[in-house]
Ligand SMILES: Nc1ncnc2c1ncn2[C@@H]1O[C@H](COP(=O)(O)OP(=O)(O)OP(=O)(O)O)[C@@H](O)[C@H]1O
């Protein structure tokens with residue numbers, strides 16, 4: 001079976017064929033860095049990270065770019081309110097973003113280009129569009145002439161007249177047509193700005209991605225992704241700019257994740273109903289959030305709730321217990337021939353996992369495969385003569401899948417016998433010198449690592465729980 005990807009452009013699942021055999025380039029629109037990310041924003045971050053990992057597991061070499069929008073109206077407003085500068089705000093929330101994605105077990109993209117580091121590329125991109133007649137300067141701004149691009153609306157399946165409907169040109173507006181969109185915004189007094197042939201100003205949102213995708217990944221991307229809300233206008237505008245510039249399709253596959261809702265409305269910074277990743281990871285294991293997300297197909301909306309998270313936690317516990325039992329038993333079981341029945345089950349369930357992931361990243365069904373393997377593993381663990389080689393096959397399979405899904409916590413590091421002995425000696429000495437704090441600290445550490453101390457007539461003994 002080969003990978004099938006749902007392409008928003010054609011509204012159908014298509015067989016994935018990369019532009020260059022064995023390689024995939026992927027661009028996902030990143031955050032506007034004026035605030036902490038909420039768990040709605042975390043959905044594309046987690047999902048596209050899984051796409052990247054699964055492509056790698058399937059043998060592709062992936063180039064993954066996620067941009068930062070580090071200048072725009074929201075950043076400017078935030079800077080005005082807080083008395084900081086736009087670069088200070090951006091720096092703060094880029095750092096917070098990196099912390100958050102790391103906490104969520106998301107790998108860093110190969111590149112995180114920033115708008116402010118790519119102003120030259122953006123300006124020359126706009127200049128080229130003006131030269132070709134696709135854009136026009138007007139009162140210090142530059143706009144894209146949507147009428148010149150016949151296919152405008154093709155991603156969101158709307159036509160120009162539909163788009164025009166209901167939009168009025170306001171008095172004083174500088175556009176030729178209401179649906180034209182801005183490429184360059186002239187700076188208002190006091191606003192952050194860069195020089196350009198049209199005067200001091202800054203880029204519009206859409207042009208950034210066109211310019212950065214082209215610079216870092218080339219004219220045509222294999223995959224372009226983002227949340228559902230980006231289809232229109234953002235991605236539609238990216239297509240118009242890039243395709244008028246190069247004459248090539250901007251991307252072969254357009255992928256969009258569904259919304260995270262809360263109380264049945266979209267979680268959103270602007271609505272003020274967001275739960276930040278910063279907050280959530282204080283209360284819940286990040287793996288639980290990942291499991292919760294993966295239990296629903298990425299294109300479907302998902303309502304965030306405490307109960308939903310709790311349920312996810314329960315499911316995850318079953319998997320983690322199974323894996324912990326495997327990890328423990330492997331250290332004590334003897335070597336042996338791989339059990340034929342287990343071998344066959346692993347082969348079958350591995351096939352299921354791939355089939356489901358190949359079917360437009362059907363993670364809920366892939367999780368069913370994980371549960372099936374855990375059941376096989378639990379059954380085998382009950383046999384008295386379970387051997388280490390069979391257990392290793394089970395564990396390796398689960399770990400291989402986990403490299404894609406990222407739902408297992410790191411195995412707790414066990415203390416070696418010598419370390420336990422050394423800590424006990426140190427604790428005895430600490431007590432003798434009345435350093436109670438250190439003595440308690442060591443006792444807590446030992447308890448946490450599952451070491452039980454017992455006073456016996458023969459002296460202090462220890463054992464693992
Ligand atoms: N509730 C949500 N569920 C899923 N994805 C979302 C949600 N809200 C935003 N996204 C996605 O998160 C990514 C980051 O977007 P961005 O920083 O522009 O957020 P945003 O749209 O400004 O958020 P907000 O709507 O909260 O202001 C985008 O791909 C966007 O589509």
Ligand SMILES: [Zn+2]
Nearest residue numbers: 029209234238
């Ligand atoms: Zn974009």
